[in-house]
Amino acid sequence: xxTVELKHISKVFSNAEKKxxxxxxAEATHAVSDxxxxxxxxxxxxxxxxxxxxxxxxxxxxxxxEEITDGELYIDxxxxxxxxxxxxxxxMVFQNYALYPHMTVFDNIAxxxxxxxxxxxxxxxxxxxxxxxxxxxxxLKRKPKKLSGGQRQRVxxxxxxxxxxxxxxxxxxxxxxxAKLRNQMRAEIIALRDKINTTFVxxxxxxxxxxxxxxxxxxxxxxxxxxxxxxxxxxxxxANIFVAGFIGAPAMNFFPAKLERVGDEYYVQVEKxxxxxxxxxxxxxxAKNVASQDITLGVRPSHIxxxxxxxxxxxxxxxxxxxxxxxxxxxKHNDNVVVIIVPVAGSYEKYSKYLKHDQKVGxxxxxxxxxxxxxxxxxxxx
Amino acid sequence: xxxxxxxxxxxxxxxxxxxxxxxxxxxITPIVQVIRYSFYDNxxxxxxxxxxxxxxxxxxxxxxxxxxxxxxxxxxxxxxIVGHIVMALIFAHLLNTTMFxxxxxxxxxxxxxxxxxxxxxxxxxxWKLFFQPAGVMNYLLGFVGLATKNTxxxxxxxxxxxxxxYINLWSGYPFYxxxxxxxxQGISPDLYESAAIDGxxxxxxxxxxxxxxxxPILLSLVMLDxxxxxxxxxxxxxxxxxxxxxxxxxxxxxxxxxxxxxxHFSLASAAxxxxxxxxxxxAVFYTRQQFKIQED
Numbered sequence: 001x002x003t004v005e006l007k008h009i010s011k012v013f014s015n016a017e018k019k020x021x022x023x024x025x026a027e028a029t030h031a032v033s034d035x036x037x038x039x040x041x042x043x044x045x046x047x048x049x050x051x052x053x054x055x056x057x058x059x060x061x062x063x064x065x066e067e068i069t070d071g072e073l074y075i076d077x078x079x080x081x082x083x084x085x086x087x088x089x090x091x092m093v094f095q096n097y098a099l100y101p102h103m104t105v106f107d108n109i110a111x112x113x114x115x116x117x118x119x120x121x122x123x124x125x126x127x128x129x130x131x132x133x134x135x136x137x138x139x140l141k142r143k144p145k146k147l148s149g150g151q152r153q154r155v156x157x158x159x160x161x162x163x164x165x166x167x168x169x170x171x172x173x174x175x176x177x178x179a180k181l182r183n184q185m186r187a188e189i190i191a192l193r194d195k196i197n198t199t200f201v202x203x204x205x206x207x208x209x210x211x212x213x214x215x216x217x218x219x220x221x222x223x224x225x226x227x228x229x230x231x232x233x234x235x236x237x238x239a240n241i242f243v244a245g246f247i248g249a250p251a252m253n254f255f256p257a258k259l260e261r262v263g264d265e266y267y268v269q270v271e272k273x274x275x276x277x278x279x280x281x282x283x284x285x286x287a288k289n290v291a292s293q294d295i296t297l298g299v300r301p302s303h304i305x306x307x308x309x310x311x312x313x314x315x316x317x318x319x320x321x322x323x324x325x326x327x328x329x330x331x332k333h334n335d336n337v338v339v340i341i342v343p344v345a346g347s348y349e350k351y352s353k354y355l356k357h358d359q360k361v362g363x364x365x366x367x368x369x370x371x372x373x374x375x376x377x378x379x380x381x382x
Numbered sequence: 383x384x385x386x387x388x389x390x391x392x393x394x395x396x397x398x399x400x401x402x403x404x405x406x407x408x409x410i411t412p413i414v415q416v417i418r419y420s421f422y423d424n425x426x427x428x429x430x431x432x433x434x435x436x437x438x439x440x441x442x443x444x445x446x447x448x449x450x451x452x453x454x455x456x457x458x459x460x461x462x463i464v465g466h467i468v469m470a471l472i473f474a475h476l477l478n479t480t481m482f483x484x485x486x487x488x489x490x491x492x493x494x495x496x497x498x499x500x501x502x503x504x505x506x507x508x509w510k511l512f513f514q515p516a517g518v519m520n521y522l523l524g525f526v527g528l529a530t531k532n533t534x535x536x537x538x539x540x541x542x543x544x545x546x547x548y549i550n551l552w553s554g555y556p557f558y559x560x561x562x563x564x565x566x567q568g569i570s571p572d573l574y575e576s577a578a579i580d581g582x583x584x585x586x587x588x589x590x591x592x593x594x595x596x597x598p599i600l601l602s603l604v605m606l607d608x609x610x611x612x613x614x615x616x617x618x619x620x621x622x623x624x625x626x627x628x629x630x631x632x633x634x635x636x637x638x639x640x641x642x643x644x645x646h647f648s649l650a651s652a653a654x655x656x657x658x659x660x661x662x663x664x665a666v667f668y669t670r671q672q673f674k675i676q677e678d
Contacts (some may be wrong), residue, residue: 065575086581098572102594111590115581159580 002041002076002089002166002199004062009035009071011057011223031057033223035071044193044200046214048207049246054223055203059169062201063092075166086115091160092169096176097152099144099159105131106140109158116163130158133195150181157189161196170202174209186212207247211235219243241377244298250328250339252371253304255313257297259372259380261290268297268370272311278368284381285372295380296373301328301339303369312362313338320355327355331363338363413658420651427645438652447628448653451636455612458547458632462611463604465551470558470603477559478566498556502616505553510536510621513545536622539629546618546630553617554610558603565599566592598675605668609661633657 011032032054039045047055060066062073064085073081080088091112099108106127107114113123131137134154144152153173160168173189174182186209193200204210210217211231219226219234219242227239231247238244244252257270264286266277277285306329315331315338325345331338340363342355372380420438422431442448473494477487497505512518513535520533535545569592577587593600615634618624624631624639631639633653641650 063575063579065578085575085578086583090579092576092579094572094576096570096572098570098576100573100576100591100594102597111577112580115586159576 003074004037004039004167004199004201005072005074005077006035006037006058006062007072007074009058009061009073010069011054011061011066012069030223032061035225037218037225037228039199039201042197042199044202044213044215046202046204046210046217047220048204048210048214048217049220049226051205052222053220055205055218055220056171058220059092059171059201059203062167063090063169064088088167089165090167090169091163091165092171093153093156093160093173095172097144097156099152099155101144104141104143105136105147105155105158108144108155109162112159112163126162127158130162133161133192134158149177150185153177153185157192161192161198164196165198167199167201168196170200172204173202175204175206182209189213207249211247217247219246221246237379237382238298238371239379239382241296241298241373244371244373244379248300250301250341252298252300253336253338254373255297255299255336255338257295257372259290259293259295261285261292266290266372268295268372270297271313273313273364274311275365275370276367277370277372278366281367281370281372281381288380290380294375296377298371298373299365299369302341304338304340304363304365306340306342307362307364312364314360314362317355317357317359317361320357329355329361331361416651416654416658419648420655422648424646424648426647431648434648438648439655442649442652442656447631448636450628451631451633454543454628454630455632457543458550458614459608459611461547462550462554463607465547466555466558466607467562467600467603469551469555470562473555473559474562474566477563494559495556497553500553502553503620505549506617506620509549509552537626539626542622542626542629546621549621550611550614550617554607558607561599561603562596565596569595598671601671602668602675605664605671608664609668612657612661 009032010030012030035054035058037045047058049055057066061068062075064080064083068081072079075088075090100111103111109127109130110123113126118126127140128137131140134157136151136154136158139147139151139155144155147155153176156173160170170189174185177185190213202209202213204213210219211234214231216228217231217234218228221242227234227243229237229239234243234247238247238252241254245254255270257268260267260269264282266282266285268275268277276282313333315333317329318332318337319328319330321328321330325343327342327344329340329342331340344355374380419426419431421433421435423434423437424431476482477491477494482490500508515532515534519535523533536542573591573595574587577591582590613634614632615638618630618632618635619638622630624635628636634657637650637653637657640646640653
């Protein structure tokens with residue numbers, strides 16, 4: 001149980017560090033810049049972003065595996081910048097498990113307790129408890145090499161939670177697993193969270209993991225925080241084009257458009273299609289006194305309708321992906337490909353005429369679905 | 383059909399036949415011969431040596447010089463093995479640390495490996511010059527008053543064995559260092575990071591991660607070193623020829639002197655059989671260890 005606070009944290013890799021650690025990409029110098037975040041007790045925070053965005057470096061700084069170049073790090077209001085990892089009372093699950101190959105599963109899980117000179121009976125009791133939670137009791141006598149990827153990951157989690165750390169750090173723990181196992185383990189991590197009372201900091205490049213696991217997600221790019229928000233909030237109100245494109249799958253579609261202000265009402269115009277923004281959005285823009293301007297318009301694939309009106313946008317279907325309950329259409333529109341999700345559950349025939357390759361389609365959207373970004377990519381509503 | 387199957391079954395044996403024949407001719411035959419000589423009187427010297435049963439073994443086992451040689455060999459071997467492994471661990475860690483820059487480490491690596499590229503005779507000449515009464519060692523120790531110009535390092539029977547062992551340590555460690563270094567570089571850095579978070583100090587990381595991870599390599603090195611040191615001949619022979627007063631006459635030198643200087647080939651053969659048995663036992667352990675590594 002603990003709070004974690006990062007104040008103006010930055011990380012600049014020296015040339016020596018880059019040479020010593022092959023995992024640091026050559027171009028990464030300013031890995032993390034001015035990172036500010038306060039993580040509440042028992043909160044589950046996910047750092048998410050593309051590779052090289054600084055999320056793992058941030059996690060490793062919290063762990064004490066990476067020196068903090070600038071800024072202050074507090075765990076439970078105690079500054080820990082210069083504290084050894086072992087004294088921070090944190091635990092970490094590594095991407096490639098980092099299990100001790102010469103020890104049995106039991107000894108792996110018992111290792112942190114053994115180092116803390118916990119009495120033998122107590123170690124046995126706690127390892128068995130953890131093994132039961134993670135359903136690995138029958139493997140306790142095996143060596144890691146004799147386990148599957150999923151079982152190894154459980155052991156790694158077991159080793160991390162056995163001494164009930166203040167903060168549990170997870171560095172892409174599921175990325176070495178196959179898709180099916182990843183989904184299963186993701187659900188288990190959610191269940192695990194209810195069983196152990198601790199603060200989680202989780203790193204992933206997978207936005208689905210971030211959305212499903214986090215109370216809050218921190219979206220990063222090039223060492224900078226782009227947005228800190230609840231998953232729903234990041235999805236509904238992305239702070240900028242990067243977040244809008246990164247969160248949500250398939251990704252948001254973008255159109256060059258014009259924003260037009262008429263009194264307190266706002267319209268977006270893409271080619272001949274003119275859409276009035278929802279009242280709530282208009283109110284927000286008016287409150288900020290946003291003027292008419294050229295914008296980038298973002299619309300999620302699920303918010304676009306295949307339409308046969310008058311002024312809708314026109315395109316040609318390039319690819320049609322049948323997903324079961326919906327079809328993902330990749331529609332060539334000018335030089336862009338627009339992805340449209342068409343729900344077809346139980347009524348495929350109704351839509352089948354739209355869904356053929358090379359078919360011309362019209363499409364449009366409503367004012368609620370529009371996200372407006374200025375020339376710098378910032379969300380004008382935010 | 384049947385002929386083809388026979389051909390196919392015989393093929394692998396044909397492939398290994400040249401090696402087997404060479405091994406039999408160059409290795410097994412001499413070994414069998416030595417064992418045979420050890421049961422004859424004056425083999426090699428007389429035209430028709432007589433079988434004498436275990437007499438040669440009896441003579442060797444009652445020879446005080448043999449037992450002196452055995453004691454010296456045990457000292458020489460154990461100190462060499464322990465020394466080699468300890469030096470290898472220390473130097474390999476120094477070469478593997480992130481404290482030094484890459485260029486420094488490359489230069490250090492070259493310097494550390496130097497002893498390995500010299501032949502036994504070059505090493506002997508060099509150290510003989512170094513340790514001769516008017517040599518560098520006495521000159522240096524003279525500064526701190528620990529030795530005089532007359533200290534005889536190789537002619538003093540109380541210290542000659544120590545000096546010879548030291549030179550053997552110096553000349554042999556690079557191989558072990560390189561092997562340990564390769565082992566260290568094979569240990570995933572994640573394990574150390576994980577251990578650091580789990581609560582391990584540097585010493586405990588070494589104790590619980592490094593040593594167990596190096597264990598297979600270290601065991602192999604200990605067994606190889608045992609056999610190689612037991613067979614050491616050239617360097618000791620060229621340094622002291624076993625003297626003074628048999629003080630550095632390790633078992634290989636004892637066998638050589640008995641056979642080629644005193645022409646007691648049968649006695650030498652009996653002593654050689656002892657050496658063969660000890661080396662054989664270690665070789666069996668070594669092979670089993672290698673199988674175990676493969677299984678793991």
